[in-house]
Amino acid sequence: MSFLERKLNRKLFFYKYIYGIKTQPCTSCAGTGRYDSGRSPYCGACEGSGKEEYRGPKALKNIQTDKNLLEEIKNIEKDFLE
Incomplete structure (x- = not known):
């Protein structure tokens, strides 16, 4: 697991359980x-x-955006490693 994946996982955890x-x-x-x-x-x-x-109203605002970013980063890493 790369640094960017771990960073996005931490961010998803924060948005899911703490933020808002x-x-x-x-x-x-x-x-x-x-x-x-x-x-x-x-x-x-x-x-x-x-x-x-x-x-609160902003609690679930950014979760979908971050999931899309995680998929994009995985695709970029796959292209980079090939």
Whole structure:
């Protein structure tokens, strides 16, 4: 695997799992992190943090473009090695 392929794989991972993720107050616990007041268990929806993650509008914008670039780089390397 070449450097450019590894670089594009890292970029795809970033865009797929990290880029564009935002947080909002949890709807099940109203942002408290627990189901009820007092000694109730931690919220299962947000794992006790009080915030839920959701994908923003720009989260999936660049994934298809990067997949096309990865295919182009593979073709260029194939031509170069021949």
